[in-house]
Amino acid sequence: MSGPRLTVNLDKIGDNTRQLVESAASRNISIVGVTKAMLGAPDLARTLWANGVGGLGDSRIENIERMRGAGIDHPMMLLRTPMPSQVERVVRSGAMSVNTEVGVLTLLADAARSAGLTHDVMLMVELGDLREGIMPQELAHTARHVLSLPNLRLRGIGTNLACRNGVEPSAKNMGDLSELVESTESTCGVEIELVSGGNSANLDWAFGPTATGRINHLRLGESILLGREPLHRRAIDGLHTDAIDLVAEVIESKRKPTKPSGQSFQNSFGETPEVVDRGEIWQTILAVGRQDTDTADLQGPAGARILAASSDHLIVETENQMQPSQVLTFRPGYSALLRSMTSPFVAKELHSFPTN
Ligand SMILES: *Cc1c(COP(=O)(O)O)cnc(C)c1O
Numbered sequence: 001m002s003g004p005r006l007t008v009n010l011d012k013i014g015d016n017t018r019q020l021v022e023s024a025a026s027r028n029i030s031i032v033g034v035t036k037a038m039l040g041a042p043d044l045a046r047t048l049w050a051n052g053v054g055g056l057g058d059s060r061i062e063n064i065e066r067m068r069g070a071g072i073d074h075p076m077m078l079l080r081t082p083m084p085s086q087v088e089r090v091v092r093s094g095a096m097s098v099n100t101e102v103g104v105l106t107l108l109a110d111a112a113r114s115a116g117l118t119h120d121v122m123l124m125v126e127l128g129d130l131r132e133g134i135m136p137q138e139l140a141h142t143a144r145h146v147l148s149l150p151n152l153r154l155r156g157i158g159t160n161l162a163c164r165n166g167v168e169p170s171a172k173n174m175g176d177l178s179e180l181v182e183s184t185e186s187t188c189g190v191e192i193e194l195v196s197g198g199n200s201a202n203l204d205w206a207f208g209p210t211a212t213g214r215i216n217h218l219r220l221g222e223s224i225l226l227g228r229e230p231l232h233r234r235a236i237d238g239l240h241t242d243a244i245d246l247v248a249e250v251i252e253s254k255r256k257p258t259k260p261s262g263q264s265f266q267n268s269f270g271e272t273p274e275v276v277d278r279g280e281i282w283q284t285i286l287a288v289g290r291q292d293t294d295t296a297d298l299q300g301p302a303g304a305r306i307l308a309a310s311s312d313h314l315i316v317e318t319e320n321q322m323q324p325s326q327v328l329t330f331r332p333g334y335s336a337l338l339r340s341m342t343s344p345f346v347a348k349e350l351h352s353f354p355t356n
Helices: 010-025 042-050 061-069 084-093 102-115 136-148 171-188 200-206 222-226 334-342
Strands: 005-009 030-034 055-058 076-078 096-099 119-124 152-158 194-198 217-220 244-257 280-286 304-309 314-318 327-332 347-351
Touching: 005 010, 005 334, 010 030, 010 042, 010 222, 030 042, 042 055, 042 061, 055 061, 061 076, 061 084, 076 084, 084 102, 096 102, 096 152, 102 119, 102 136, 102 152, 119 136, 136 152, 136 171, 152 171, 152 217, 171 194, 171 200, 194 200, 200 217, 200 222, 217 222, 222 334, 244 334, 327 334
Parallel strands: 005 347, 030 055, 030 217, 055 076, 076 096, 096 119, 119 152, 152 194, 194 217
Antiparallel strands: 005 244, 244 280, 244 327, 280 314, 304 314
């Protein structure tokens, strides 16, 4: 071992995938497995596919290209509306893209024509969370624009909730989505194949008592990887919440006071920590910091309490003195996972542990 590492149990992730895919299938919903929190790791993509997802989704073209480069030719979806500067790459990747801007759609069509390809499009509609989305009254106009461009194919209509403002997917907004799909079909004379209701935050709604209407597609990342739904961060019944660990090495462990001495002002992050004097404790420092993860989104092991973090140090109260080279294992939340995956200082170990 060298340095902090993320260990990812692909069997547990595969298990989570299969359970979610099967539950969703009973409501006629297909699942796109979202790989962005793991930078499009090809072994993750293969695990998701082997466990029944209908496609793979990522927000970054680089990650989609990484999976394509690894020989993964399954259906893919770009989850962030394309940058105008990347339309050629988006078209060549063969991934469907989500879209909200007429100008970008025109650029995609031009790029597809030059490449001699047809590009699949899902239009995203704004239903209250105020991230990306076409205003509902503009949807038919944008759909007509897609239909007028020969190298584009209108595959679906979708929405995204709970990301910026935590707006909950509900009978109301999901009903509105179904109605918008039907009005677009009748005003534009098309049939919409995919109706994508949202992300992991849609699971309570999808498995709840209300009819799912036209929604037949969800895009799931966090629930598959961490076994939680993101609205309340509740564990989902039957899923593994311990598939991913962040392991860090002890570099110092000493008996120290809890109260700093000297006059305190702002720390290096502009914070002025409140300190309660609890006498002396075992203060243990781990070699992982804010540059490597979201230290506020880590759950420590029993008996270890995270006190503070700087760029490179995680300061933990432990029950006993530890030795340098011992390690502690933390459970990352979504934000911690995303950041550790992106840190070049954190090793990524994706394992498959056959269970029988
Ligand atoms: C990231 C993302 C998802 C997946 O969200 P989770 O909460 O991880 O399930 C779905 N759709 C879009 C558009 C995204 O950007």
